[in-house]
Amino acid sequence: MTTQCKxxxxxxxxxxxxxxxxxxxxxxxxxxxxxxxxxxxxxxxxNTERVLELLEDSGVHATFFVLSWVAERCPxxxxxxxxxxxxxxxxxxxxxxxxxxxxxxxxxxxxxxKQHLEQVSGTEVWGYRAPSYSISRQTSWAFDELIEAxxxxxxxxxxxxxxxxxxxxxxxxxxxxxxxxxxxWQAGEPTDGQACLRELxxxxxxxxxxxxxIAGGGYFRLLPYCVTRWGLQRINQQDxxxxxxxxxxxxxxxxxxxxxxxxxxxxxxxxLNLNKTQPRFKKLLEDFNFSTIRxxxxxxxx
Numbered sequence: 001m002t003t004q005c006k007x008x009x010x011x012x013x014x015x016x017x018x019x020x021x022x023x024x025x026x027x028x029x030x031x032x033x034x035x036x037x038x039x040x041x042x043x044x045x046x047n048t049e050r051v052l053e054l055l056e057d058s059g060v061h062a063t064f065f066v067l068s069w070v071a072e073r074c075p076x077x078x079x080x081x082x083x084x085x086x087x088x089x090x091x092x093x094x095x096x097x098x099x100x101x102x103x104x105x106x107x108x109x110x111x112x113x114k115q116h117l118e119q120v121s122g123t124e125v126w127g128y129r130a131p132s133y134s135i136s137r138q139t140s141w142a143f144d145e146l147i148e149a150x151x152x153x154x155x156x157x158x159x160x161x162x163x164x165x166x167x168x169x170x171x172x173x174x175x176x177x178x179x180x181x182x183x184x185w186q187a188g189e190p191t192d193g194q195a196c197l198r199e200l201x202x203x204x205x206x207x208x209x210x211x212x213x214i215a216g217g218g219y220f221r222l223l224p225y226c227v228t229r230w231g232l233q234r235i236n237q238q239d240x241x242x243x244x245x246x247x248x249x250x251x252x253x254x255x256x257x258x259x260x261x262x263x264x265x266x267x268x269x270x271x272l273n274l275n276k277t278q279p280r281f282k283k284l285l286e287d288f289n290f291s292t293i294r295x296x297x298x299x300x301x302x
Contacts, residue, residue, distance in 0.1 A: 013232075013242045014200070015062040015290040016089075016155065018129060019048055019070055022250040024095045026132040027266035028259050034094055037069075041257055045074050047249035052081060054278070058285040063293040065091040065129040065155075068113035075120040082121045087292035089127030090114050090151070097134040098142055106142060111149045127293055130156035133202060136167060140185040143177050143197050153198035153297060155244065160204050160211040168211060173241045174200045174297065198297060203243035205231040216246035221273035225280045229287055236288075242296060245284070251277045 021044040023032045032040070048064075055062055064081050066088060071078045082088050090113045098106055110128060117125045128151045135142050135156040146154055154177065159170040171187045178188045179195040190196035204211035213219040214231035235243045250256060254274040259267075 010289050011236045011240075011242045012289045012291045012296065013236070014244045014293045014296040015060065016129070016244060016246045016293060017048075017051055017062050017064045018091055018246060018248050019044060019064055019066040020091065020095050020131075020248060020250070021070070022253065022256045022270075023259065024067070024069075025248075025250075025270060026095070026097060027270055028262050029097075031259055031261045042073070043253055043256055044070050044249060045077050047253045048077055048081070050252050050278075051247075051249050052084060052086075054281060054285070055086070056084065058282075060285055060290050061085050061087070061292050061295075062290065063087040063089050063127060065089045065127070066117060067091045067095055068093045068116040069095070071117055071120050078117065078120045079122075082123055087127070087294045088117055088121050088123055088125055089129065089155075089293070090117055090125050091129055092131055095131040097132050098130050098139045099134055099136065103141055103145065107145050107149070110145060110151070114149055114151065126152040126299060128154050128156065130154075133158040133166070140177075143179070143185045144195070147195060147197055151197070152299060153200060153293070155200040155202070155293060157199060157201045158204075158213075159201050160213060170199075170201060172201060172204055172206065172211060173239070174198070198299075200244055200293060200297065202246060203232075203235060205234060206239075215243050217248070217251070218269050218272065220247065220280060221251065221277060225283055228280075229283075232288065244293070245290070247277070247281065252281070 021042060023040045064086055093109045093113045114125050128146055133156050157170050158166050159168055159172050160166045161168050175187055176190050176196045177185050177199045178190045180186055203215040205214040220228055232243055235241055251274060
């Protein structure tokens with residue numbers, strides 16, 4: 001008589017899509033100011049529709065962090081993604097990194113974005129993700145403003161080092177940002193009456209004592225898919241944690257217009273392997289289980 005080891009059920013990971021157009025990314029902010037956006041070719045609607053079709057084919061729901069700039073110009077797109085069962089969350093209004101804004105400007109940005117997204121969609125917006133993951137130690141006051149604006153969770157911290165973003169000492173998995181007695185913000189477990197916000201960092205792979213990017217964006221296009229899959233499986237199996245994956249609709253668009261004057265590093269990051277995003281994404285949806293962030297955090301039941 002033989003015995004069989006009972007295998008644990010696969011973890012449900014969290015899938016997120018940051019909806020901005022190709023000319024709004026931080027890598028192009030010096031050559032594509034907001035004053036030029038109205039004159040550029042808009043491709044966000046068709047590219048987001050492409051993502052929605054892929055998700056529908058796979059029966060997967062995701063969280064869409066959407067710029068209210070996008071929602072103002074195409075409210076029907078927002079209504080379609082909500083009707084399809086996806087979670088709508090805020091990416092702010094005009095994709096300006098927090099460290100380029102005053103506190104008053106940030107307050108106005110996140111409140112306008114939340115109000116407009118809710119007005120267009122008819123649903124409550126609970127989540128926020130800063131452009132380029134730009135909540136840092138220097139801008140931790142953003143947590144105060146997010147709470148005051150009515151957000152229930154944040155997914156803006158990337159626990160690694162990068163020239164645009166990163167808080168390498170922040171915990172790698174979901175928890176809380178809590179306000180300490182000195183008025184600063186740290187990771188930890190809140191006590192009664194302590195100001196706090198759910199924080200869902202972008203997932204990293206821990207190797208050789210360092211946090212390495214593995215869960216989306218340009219890294220998904222740079223690394224062979226077998227490496228990405230191995231790293232994500234390691235998070236599920238060795239860490240025993242779900243991972244947070246992210247992509248942008250413009251990453252599914254190899255034919256997008258080329259921006260001029262941005263420099264080799266920005267061009268490399270933005271245009272590398274755009275033609276590989278869609279087939280790799282299909283494999284990702286086959287290889288892992290996914291849900292929205294709101295469902296993954298259990299907020300939908302509260």
